[in-house]
Amino acid sequence: MAAEFPIARPRRLRTTGAMRRLVADVAVRPADLVQPLFVKEGIAEPQPVPSMPGVVQHTRDSLRKAAAEAVSAGVGGLILFGIPAAKDHHGSAADDPAGVVQLSLADLKADLGTGTVLMADLCLDEYTDHGHCGVLTETGEVDNDLTLERYASVAIAQARAGAHVVAPSGMMDGQVGVIRAALDGAGLHEVAICAYAVKYASAFYGPFRDAAECAPQFGDRASYQQDHGSRAEALREVQLDVAEGADIVMVKPALAYLDIISLIAGSVHLPVAAYQVSGEYSMIEAAAANGWLDRERAITESLTAIKRAGAGIILTYWATEMAARLR
Numbered sequence: 001m002a003a004e005f006p007i008a009r010p011r012r013l014r015t016t017g018a019m020r021r022l023v024a025d026v027a028v029r030p031a032d033l034v035q036p037l038f039v040k041e042g043i044a045e046p047q048p049v050p051s052m053p054g055v056v057q058h059t060r061d062s063l064r065k066a067a068a069e070a071v072s073a074g075v076g077g078l079i080l081f082g083i084p085a086a087k088d089h090h091g092s093a094a095d096d097p098a099g100v101v102q103l104s105l106a107d108l109k110a111d112l113g114t115g116t117v118l119m120a121d122l123c124l125d126e127y128t129d130h131g132h133c134g135v136l137t138e139t140g141e142v143d144n145d146l147t148l149e150r151y152a153s154v155a156i157a158q159a160r161a162g163a164h165v166v167a168p169s170g171m172m173d174g175q176v177g178v179i180r181a182a183l184d185g186a187g188l189h190e191v192a193i194c195a196y197a198v199k200y201a202s203a204f205y206g207p208f209r210d211a212a213e214c215a216p217q218f219g220d221r222a223s224y225q226q227d228h229g230s231r232a233e234a235l236r237e238v239q240l241d242v243a244e245g246a247d248i249v250m251v252k253p254a255l256a257y258l259d260i261i262s263l264i265a266g267s268v269h270l271p272v273a274a275y276q277v278s279g280e281y282s283m284i285e286a287a288a289a290n291g292w293l294d295r296e297r298a299i300t301e302s303l304t305a306i307k308r309a310g311a312g313i314i315l316t317y318w319a320t321e322m323a324a325r326l327r
């Protein structure tokens with residue numbers, strides 16, 4: 001039956017690729033993307049991470065190459081994770097000026113200067129023999145306030161080594177305020193804090209724990225990371241971090257938490273970052289390796305979704321590849 005008035009035809013705007021491109025209102029830019037990189041002390045060759053095909057633990061040298069490649073592809077920044085040769089109860093290597101992340105930050109600062117943004121993940125789990133993100137009490141709980149003292153010291157070590165941004169990821173209460181005070185006290189006023197403000201205890205971190213060799217040796221992280229059933233708490237975590245001096249707030253993981261990204265983006269006037277974590281990466285890589293989905297389309301679609309939800313900055317293991325493809 002013919003309509004009495006012209007029916008609306010949204011499909012007109014989908015007729016050609018050029019038309020779709022013209023009307024699109026969300027696009028990922030290379031500069032939005034931050035490349036996470038792992039650097040391991042005491043290895044002679046880069047080591048592949050079996051659960052993250054395409055990702056390696058770098059040597060200091062191979063890290064320099066990967067960083068230069070990422071920057072020439074146009075990424076917005078790099079975030080470093082270190083794996084020390086020896087771990088102990090307090091994670092001593094984390095703030096050692098001769099620790100692998102500090103040496104690598106200095107390498108990259110020398111190579112790249114202010115041509116990119118150098119970020120350092122600030123946590124203890126890669127450095128402790130028990131694999132928890134902080135210092136333990138006698139009874140094996142993570143001691144919030146003792147851990148804060150360690151974080152303050154790690155922040156200063158990373159900033160002195162050349163980090164432009166420190167990114168505390170341990171979910172201790174008060175971590176942003178303590179780190180801000182420590183940096184300011186050391187005259188490091190210009191070093192910014194990207195707070196992992198909203199970090200859920202997630203199954204999607206599984207492959208990362210291989211890459212960073214930081215699986216907890218007992219228990220889990222549920223007493224300090226957030227529960228996936230809670231939403232209001234995300235707002236509270238962000239409010240606290242903003243009040244304590246965060247410069248950028250991050251939500252993590254990304255794909256299973258797009259509603260939370262959207263909520264946070266609507267509630268703060270700071271840049272919002274999202275971390276497309278290891279499990280999100282490995283899931284798509286594994287399905288693509290089996291021929292079950294189109295790898296490039298799935299990558300683009302997932303990154304666009306994260307941007308559309310409201311994240312202006314995206315940490316993703318595909319940063320270099322995606323930036324190169326977008327140029």
Ligand code: PBG
Pocket residue numbers: 121122123124125126169170204205206207208209221276277278279
């Ligand atoms: C903690 C940290 C983790 C990730 C980033 N920082 C691991 C954890 O909380 O268990 C996970 C990142 C990923 O899965 O890609 N230092």
